[in-house]
Amino acid sequence: MHVVALYWQAIVDGGGVDLELTAIAVAVSVVVGILAAVGRIYGGKLLGGAITVYVEIIRGLPPILQLFIIYFGLSQFQINLSSFSAGLLWLVLYGVGYAVEIFRAGIEAVSVGQREAADALGLTRVQALRKIILPQAWMVMLPSLMTFLVLQVKNTTLLYLVGIADIMYQARLGTSATEQPAIMYGMAAIAYLIINLTLSRIGSTLERRQALYR
Amino acid sequence: MSSDVVVDIEGLTKRFGPRTVFEDISLQVQRSEVVAVIGPSGAGKSTFIRCINYLHPFDAGRIRVLDHELVGGGAPPSKATLRQIRMQVGMAFQTFNLFPHLTALGNVMLGPMETKRVPASDARDKAMALLTSVGLADRAEAYPRRLSGGEQQRVAICRALAMDPEVMLFDEPTSMLDPEMVGEVLGTIRGLAAQGMTLILVTHEMQFAKEVADTVVVMADGRVVEKGPARDVLEHPTSERSRTFLTRVLKPLETVEDGQEQGQHGGQESGPGATTALGGDHP
Amino acid sequence: MSTLQLWGQYLPQFLAGLVVSLQLTGAALVLALALGTLLVLARTGRIRILAAIATGYVEVFRAVPVLVLLFTAYYSLAQLGLRLPGFWAGVVALGAFYGTLYGEDMRSGLQSVDPGQREAAVALGLSNGAVMRRVVLPQAFLAFLPPGTNELSNLIKDTSLVLTIGVTDLMFQANAAAAATFQPMDMFLLAGVVYFAFYILLSRILARWELNVQRRRS
Numbered sequence: 267m268h269v270v271a272l273y274w275q276a277i278v279d280g281g282g283v284d285l286e287l288t289a290i291a292v293a294v295s296v297v298v299g300i301l302a303a304v305g306r307i308y309g310g311k312l313l314g315g316a317i318t319v320y321v322e323i324i325r326g327l328p329p330i331l332q333l334f335i336i337y338f339g340l341s342q343f344q345i346n347l348s349s350f351s352a353g354l355l356w357l358v359l360y361g362v363g364y365a366v367e368i369f370r371a372g373i374e375a376v377s378v379g380q381r382e383a384a385d386a387l388g389l390t391r392v393q394a395l396r397k398i399i400l401p402q403a404w405m406v407m408l409p410s411l412m413t414f415l416v417l418q419v420k421n422t423t424l425l426y427l428v429g430i431a432d433i434m435y436q437a438r439l440g441t442s443a444t445e446q447p448a449i450m451y452g453m454a455a456i457a458y459l460i461i462n463l464t465l466s467r468i469g470s471t472l473e474r475r476q477a478l479y480r
Numbered sequence: 481m482s483s484d485v486v487v488d489i490e491g492l493t494k495r496f497g498p499r500t501v502f503e504d505i506s507l508q509v510q511r512s513e514v515v516a517v518i519g520p521s522g523a524g525k526s527t528f529i530r531c532i533n534y535l536h537p538f539d540a541g542r543i544r545v546l547d548h549e550l551v552g553g554g555a556p557p558s559k560a561t562l563r564q565i566r567m568q569v570g571m572a573f574q575t576f577n578l579f580p581h582l583t584a585l586g587n588v589m590l591g592p593m594e595t596k597r598v599p600a601s602d603a604r605d606k607a608m609a610l611l612t613s614v615g616l617a618d619r620a621e622a623y624p625r626r627l628s629g630g631e632q633q634r635v636a637i638c639r640a641l642a643m644d645p646e647v648m649l650f651d652e653p654t655s656m657l658d659p660e661m662v663g664e665v666l667g668t669i670r671g672l673a674a675q676g677m678t679l680i681l682v683t684h685e686m687q688f689a690k691e692v693a694d695t696v697v698v699m700a701d702g703r704v705v706e707k708g709p710a711r712d713v714l715e716h717p718t719s720e721r722s723r724t725f726l727t728r729v730l731k732p733l734e735t736v737e738d739g740q741e742q743g744q745h746g747g748q749e750s751g752p753g754a755t756t757a758l759g760g761d762h763p
Numbered sequence: 764m765s766t767l768q769l770w771g772q773y774l775p776q777f778l779a780g781l782v783v784s785l786q787l788t789g790a791a792l793v794l795a796l797a798l799g800t801l802l803v804l805a806r807t808g809r810i811r812i813l814a815a816i817a818t819g820y821v822e823v824f825r826a827v828p829v830l831v832l833l834f835t836a837y838y839s840l841a842q843l844g845l846r847l848p849g850f851w852a853g854v855v856a857l858g859a860f861y862g863t864l865y866g867e868d869m870r871s872g873l874q875s876v877d878p879g880q881r882e883a884a885v886a887l888g889l890s891n892g893a894v895m896r897r898v899v900l901p902q903a904f905l906a907f908l909p910p911g912t913n914e915l916s917n918l919i920k921d922t923s924l925v926l927t928i929g930v931t932d933l934m935f936q937a938n939a940a941a942a943a944t945f946q947p948m949d950m951f952l953l954a955g956v957v958y959f960a961f962y963i964l965l966s967r968i969l970a971r972w973e974l975n976v977q978r979r980r981s
């Protein structure tokens with residue numbers, strides 16, 4: 267059992283790395299995602315079309331392939347990103363592709379009547395978005411945003427492939443040192459369980475709280 | 481007389497959890513009798529009519545439907561008994577509940593094919609005949625989404641009739657319909673009554689009840705507050721509770737519905753009630 | 764060598780990899796649908812303990828990343844004495860995860876059917892089996908299709924994870940070619956084109972199928 271004690275700290279450290287990367291990537295992709303969603307809805311054919319193509323590419327390619335294109339592929343052109351920047355860049359690019367769709371669906375779920383009412387009040391588009399539409403869309407989007415957060419945490423499992431010292435990296439390191447994969451990957455599973463179940467618990471609490479204000 | 485009682489309800493009691501919906505209800509329905517159940521919203525009319533084909537189990541009392549005996553409280557009846565009852569007792573719902581993935585024809589064919597193993601061609605002939613009889617032959621291939629409410633309810637009635645039921649239950653068959661469609665559905669039901677079908681219907685259409693029903697049952701506050709020949713109950717209610725209920729529903733009828741009713745199904749009106757203005761005796 | 768020449772040279776290998784990816788997808792899909800059905804039966808059934816187990820399973824397996832499940836199926840099970848070949852470890856891991864998603868999709872499909880539908884079928888005298896077969900399932904299936912096909916395209920992408928345990932799927936071939944040619948971008952782009960072409964093809968086919976099913980019923 268002392269193997270567990272010995273390697274748990276490493277797993278926890280890996281979890282810290284995962285969470286840090288997830289937090290930065292999600293924050294950036296939410297901001298960019300809102301802008302891109304607005305661009306997709308109001309931006310006309312060209313911008314809207316470009317964003318749609320981007321979303322399709324992100325959704326159409328396997329995550330591993332995207333990561334490898336950024337880390338290994340770019341090196342063919344002498345663009346050598348560090349493990350950390352390549353990992354973060356991928357999480358952001360991937361996250362934006364998902365966030366756009368979440369925000370688009372959220373914004374479009376707010377009724378036309380609400381938008382018209384905002385127009386009738388003489389609000390600008392930005393004001394309408396900030397004061398009227400997004401606050402209502404928030405409620406609709408909350409579940410998918412929480413799913414998105416969990417998805418990004420899961421995506422960090424791939425980062426060990428480019429050498430980032432996350433949970434999987436530590437678990438593999440531990441496995442080669444101890445030859446005890448069952449314990450090591452078991453610990454990794456538990457670490458992810460704790461993170462993701464906590465996130466979904468927070469999510470459902472928020473949802474319930476929001477529902478009260480309805 | 482008792483030999484021709486097709487539905488015999490005695491001491492029926494129904495609870496949802498701690499709440500008693502109704503208590504100790506008794507009713508006898510003769511073959512070819514038309515019984516209208518009326519009463520305020522929440523009185524338990526739907527729950528009552530659903531007990532008759534055991535869509536709801538009940539807590540006490542007993543119901544004899546044709547040759548089948550249902551007893552409240554204890555173990556549920558056997559599956560075979562239940563299926564027999566449901567094949568012999570047809571039902572039409574307030575919300576029609578047509579199967580949206582089947583055409584009008586498919587809806588009507590389903591029951592006989594599934595329960596009686598009737599060959600498809602026979603089921604189709606019978607379904608077409610039924611749809612034709614309610615004036616929907618040309619809508620046979622349409623899916624429910626493309627049918628008007630009145631058409632949907634007529635298809636739903638055909639679906640039940642395809643099983644050759646001996647008794648038909650209707651739970652507010654017209655209350656979800658736009659006013660201009662009420663007439664066509666009531667016309668269909670009127671036709672069934674004329675053919676001698678035993679009908680038990682929950683309705684808010686007082687004019688129709690007075691014209692077609694033999695017996696009217698007024699439910700309120702979890703009891704039957706009045707029961708008797710339709711005209712007597714509707715025109716001279718004896719119980720205080722049914723009087724207040726009737727004045728409340730009939731007041732608007734006198735002023736608004738009266739003229740409309742005449743215009744709407746003028747062609748179909750043939751019963752004696754059709755020409756009598758309703759509620760003239762009320763204060 | 765020019766990119767196009769390289770692509771021409773490696774395309775057969777990539778397509779062989781695609782075939783492995785598809786076999787993996789097919790086998791995992793079968794397992795996932797079977798598992799999903801069992802989970803729904805257990806969760807909606809009357810046996811409390813089975814329902815609790817199924818709920819626990821869904822909660823846990825949904826929260827654990829597929830890669831962890833894959834390593835567990837490949838390395839941990841081997842340590843515990845069950846040595847699965849890489850391909851089957853992939854099938855088990857993907858099936859175990861996607862089974863939870865399919866189970867949830869089936870459940871919400873069933874819940875989307877109006878209770879009045881069941882009631883009307885029962886009132887006609889249909890047996891429980893016929894109520895399910897003729898009335899409830901056809902409607903639940905319609906609601907299940909959109910999330911179900913969405914899950915399928917995710918499953919195909921997730922098969923690429925088996926690269927990490929040495930199964931020679933499309934992603935593995937791309938990675939090997941990238942190392943051999945020192946032109947990783949060219950090789951990964953080719954893989955991207957193959958994946959994307961397949962993704963587009965499949966989503967079009969599934970979308971058309973969905974539309975057909977819907978149209979046939981209106």
Ligand SMILES: Nc1ncnc2c1ncn2[C@@H]1O[C@H](COP(=O)(O)OP(=O)(O)OP(=O)(O)O)[C@@H](O)[C@H]1O
Pocket residue numbers: 496501519520521522523524525526527528
């Ligand atoms: N499944 C159920 N569980 C708990 N309570 C129920 C259920 N179904 C009905 N009730 C309650 O039983 C009472 C009688 O309901 P029911 O639908 O039979 O009334 P009703 O006379 O048909 O009214 P309406 O005219 O509005 O249709 C109501 O108070 C209702 O809230």
Ligand SMILES: [Mg+2]
Pocket residue numbers: 525526527651652
């Ligand atoms: Mg009712």
